Amino acid sequence: MSQLYTNLAKVYHEIYQKLFDYDQEFKFYDKHLKENDVRSVLEIGCGTGNLAKRLINAKFDYFGVDLFQEMLDIAATNAHKEYFLQADVRSMKLDKTFDCVIITGRSISYLTENKGIIEALNCINNSLKMDGLLLFDAIDAEKMFLDFKEIRTDKLEVEFGQNKYKRVSKSKKNLSSGWTWDWESIYYQSNDYGIYEKIGEDFSTLRAFIKDELTLFLKMCGFELISILPKKSYAWEDNFYIVRKVAYDF
8 A cells, every 4th residue: 555645645745736736737627627517526536635625715516535544634624624535436435426527646547457447437427417527637558658668767856845855766667457567766854954864665556548448448337538638747648538427327
């Protein structure tokens, strides 16, 4: 299990506000939601609530789900606790349906097995009104793996308020369950003397997707593809999927 979203949740919250422009992310989703007259939104992988608070302030009927309670504890300080629920997208059962479900921050990358993807899409289908929208970003496997060296390294330094962090990461191919790779990171924080001290480490296996395979998963789970758009994001190239529910609940 990833430590980034549990023991390192506060570190994640501070680092990723510097990695991602959440104002621009909000504008991106706000545009698509308003174009489709969306009023109620369910966010999968809501994390510490950085996008959530912007959607709530924009008067969307918002609800967020995340797998990790440590992330939601921080989200509750960003917005209000009643907007969030700890749940696994592969098995979640909600009391209401929504105009739109958004899977943000490439969270679909953590669904590395076909079985888990199908379970998640079926649960999302059940959480949508008929003709409801599903919007999500996914890393483009073709663009990624055609230019993926056996090991890719990355170093990052971030300042947030009085805190200074450093992350040293390594990505390595692991094609055992699809277009997947292993991502290892070590996190450091600067002490009062300006010396970085190790504060934790993280390991995850992640998945990128070919457009055709994701389109097939969606069709199998009662969705039709409306469009795929390029989406700029951190580190890897993304595709942004706009799909619609066309089949009744499973």
